[in-house]
Amino acid sequence: MEYYLVKWKGWPDSTNTWEPLQNLKCPLLLQQFSNDKHNYLSQVNKGKAISLKDNNKALKPAIAEYIVKKAKQRIALQRWQDELNRRKNHKGMIFVENTVDLEGPPSDFYYINEYKPAPGISLVNEATFGCSCTDCFFEKCCPAEAGVLLAYNKNQQIKIPPGTPIYECNSRCQCGPDCPNRIVQKGTQYSLCIFRTSNGCGWGVKTLVKIKRMSFVMEYVGEVITSEEAERRGQLYDNKGITYLFDLDYESDEFTVDAARYGNVSHFVNHSCDPNLQVFNVFIDNLDTRLPRIALFSTRTIYAGEELTFDYQMKGSGDISSDSVDHSPAKKRVRTVCKCGAVTCRGYLN
Numbered sequence: 542m543e544y545y546l547v548k549w550k551g552w553p554d555s556t557n558t559w560e561p562l563q564n565l566k567c568p569l570l571l572q573q574f575s576n577d578k579h580n581y582l583s584q585v586n587k588g589k590a591i592s593l594k595d596n597n598k599a600l601k602p603a604i605a606e607y608i609v610k611k612a613k614q615r616i617a618l619q620r621w622q623d624e625l626n627r628r629k630n631h632k633g634m635i636f637v638e639n640t641v642d643l644e645g646p647p648s649d650f651y652y653i654n655e656y657k658p659a660p661g662i663s664l665v666n667e668a669t670f671g672c673s674c675t676d677c678f679f680e681k682c683c684p685a686e687a688g689v690l691l692a693y694n695k696n697q698q699i700k701i702p703p704g705t706p707i708y709e710c711n712s713r714c715q716c717g718p719d720c721p722n723r724i725v726q727k728g729t730q731y732s733l734c735i736f737r738t739s740n741g742c743g744w745g746v747k748t749l750v751k752i753k754r755m756s757f758v759m760e761y762v763g764e765v766i767t768s769e770e771a772e773r774r775g776q777l778y779d780n781k782g783i784t785y786l787f788d789l790d791y792e793s794d795e796f797t798v799d800a801a802r803y804g805n806v807s808h809f810v811n812h813s814c815d816p817n818l819q820v821f822n823v824f825i826d827n828l829d830t831r832l833p834r835i836a837l838f839s840t841r842t843i844y845a846g847e848e849l850t851f852d853y854q855m856k857g858s859g860d861i862s863s864d865s866v867d868h869s870p871a872k873k874r875v876r877t878v879c880k881c882g883a884v885t886c887r888g889y890l891n
Contacts, residue, residue, distance in 0.1 A: 656763070693724055699821065703820070746849045755838060761807040784890050812851070
């Protein structure tokens with residue numbers, strides 16, 4: 542007869558008991574146990590013509606250790622997923638998945654929904670004027686006041702070229718929440734999954750639903766710091782092989798968004814030299830052109846299960862950052878190798 546060692550929920554390890562299969566009313570846990578055992582043996586026996594059937598009277602210690610670690614990881618990731626969904630303020634749900642390794646939740650990451658100004662930086666999130674339109678789609682609205690075109694069509698898709706700023710209606714506007722010029726401010730509408738990649742790129746983000754082309758997907762948020770502080774942190778990040786700095790260089794180059802410790806789902810979106818997301822500068826309640834919000838829109842139809850990517854060198858102007866082509870001694874840093882696998886891959890992230 543098969544016996545299973547059971548850890549009882551809410552009880553210490555000292556109360557663990559061996560139970561026959563007939564006493565276990567937990568089909569999901571048993572299935573996970575079987576899957577974890579099979580996955581471990583598949584990895585160990587990769588390339589070998591060995592039966593996966595285990596005829597031993599007891600599990601080998603290495604297998605048992607893996608199964609316990611996998612179970613603890615699953616619990617930790619579920620708790621993290623629950624925390625992310627408690628903290629987020631948008632419609633789309635966030636899921637977490639790791640079928641690749643034993644990596645758990647990041648230890649030094651804090652989920653935020655909007656910019657977090659560093660000490661000494663003030664973000665004025667209150668517009669000084671707003672529109673009085675009854676139909677913002679046909680009247681002279683906020684974009685016209687700013688000297689640009691309305692960014693969206695009737696299907697809520699972006700119709701302006703990259704590099705053109707988006708001016709949405711703000712808190713002083715008299716139009717309601719269903720105004721066609723309120724898209725980015727409503728947050729992510731799609732359910733997304735933070736998943737562990739199998740190509741060595743760490744965590745990534747995939748969509749769980751189909752996303753139409755030219756649709757708003759997510760904002761890039763983080764800690765707002767000065768460009769001088771960004772230069773200092775950039776040296777440290779380059780040495781670690783990580784890249785989370787996004788220059789707010791729409792009109793000036795005074796500030797940078799750092800999503801290393803504080804961020805949202807965009808923190809986990811990987812780079813690609815052939816991305817499916819495009820960067821746009823957005824102004825809503827804060828009309829300071831030094832501090833645009835950063836929005837990511839789909840460049841094409843993205844299907845359920847497909848990974849989301851953007852070009853880390855892409856600026857809000859739509860151009861490639863000069864840092865990617867300027868290798869003068871003043872800018873010389875440790876370079877991070879790109880693993881995107883695109884035909885057009887430039888070879889490096891920075």
